[in-house]
Structures are given as structure tokens and as C-alpha cells.
Amino acid sequence: MKFSTKEDIEAPIDAVFDMLCEFDTFERAAMRRGAEVQRVDTKTVPGTGMKWEAAFDMRGKRRDIEVEMVTFDQPNEICLESTSPGLLGTVSFELMALSRSRTRVAASLDIKPKTLSARLLVQSLKLAKTSLTKKFKRRVADYAKDMEERYQQSQVRPAE
Numbered sequence: 001m002k003f004s005t006k007e008d009i010e011a012p013i014d015a016v017f018d019m020l021c022e023f024d025t026f027e028r029a030a031m032r033r034g035a036e037v038q039r040v041d042t043k044t045v046p047g048t049g050m051k052w053e054a055a056f057d058m059r060g061k062r063r064d065i066e067v068e069m070v071t072f073d074q075p076n077e078i079c080l081e082s083t084s085p086g087l088l089g090t091v092s093f094e095l096m097a098l099s100r101s102r103t104r105v106a107a108s109l110d111i112k113p114k115t116l117s118a119r120l121l122v123q124s125l126k127l128a129k130t131s132l133t134k135k136f137k138r139r140v141a142d143y144a145k146d147m148e149e150r151y152q153q154s155q156v157r158p159a160e
């Protein structure tokens with residue numbers, strides 16, 4: 001099952017890529033939502049091989065997931081793969097410079113079941129695909145707007 005969307009951001013490609021690499025921010029956001037997140041690699045700079053372990057409650061059951069950075073092509077693409085006992089997931093962000101100050105971000109999420117119970121879960125998600133797609137697109141659009149605002153604020157210089 002795949003979700004995808006594209007958003008244009010009024011910011012240079014390097015700035016957008018840097019904001020997508022603020023992994024500490026994503027970790028804290030997940031923790032605020034009740035997840036336990038722990039970085040398990042020893043890398044000192046962002047790149048392929050970064051790994052996280054996370055645990056969270058969903059639909060009344062504890063879910064454990066491992067996330068690994070499988071593609072890190074600065075400033076063009078980031079791809080993360082997640083594995084859990086029943087599901088494989090891939091999240092990717094592809095960036096394209098439309099101009100010096102405008103970037104298109106193509107975000108996609110692909111979920112593949114590995115077990116029978118995961119197949120049933122994905123099948124139930126397919127029944128709600130329209131609403132889930134809208135939610136995915138809205139979240140990506142909100143995040144793109146947030147990145148655009150953060151970039152604009154970083155460019156404002158104090159009055160002298």
C-alpha cells in the first residue's frame with residue numbers, strides 16, 4: 001500500500017534537505033506522542049546506516065519497530081526503511097530544485113505486510129485509503145509549510 005504527494009517549498013534545496021535531517025527534532029516529536037525512541041548507531045554525522053529503535057502503542061497493542069537510513073544522497077534524497085514483526089515500510093523524500101529559492105519535495109510511504117495478521121491490517125487500511133491519503137497529504141503539506149516558515153524566519157535579519 002503506497003501513499004505519495006508532492007509539495008513546493010519557498011526555500012533553497014540545501015536548506016530543505018538540512019531541515020529534513022533534523023533527526024533529534026523528529027525523535028522528540030515521537031516521544032511527545034508517547035513513543036519510546038532510541039538511536040542505536042554510532043554515526044557522528046547524518047548518513048546511510050543511521051538506525052533507531054522505537055516502541056509505541058497502537059490499537060491497544062505494543063508495537064516495536066526498527067528504522068534504518070538506507071539512502072542519504074545530499075541534497076537529493078533520503079530514504080528510511082522500517083521493519084517490525086509484521087510489516088516492512090519505506091519512507092522516502094526526493095528533492096528537486098525548481099529554482100534557487102524553490103524546492104519540490106516528493107514524499108512517499110510504502111507499507112508491505114509480511115504476515116497474515118499484517119495482511120489483514122493492510123487490507124483494513126485499504127478500505128480507508130481515501131481518508132488516509134488525505135491525512136497523509138495534509139500532514140506533508142503542514143510540514144512543508146512549517147519548513148517554509150522556519151526558513152523565512154531564519155532569513156530575517158534584526159534591524160540595525
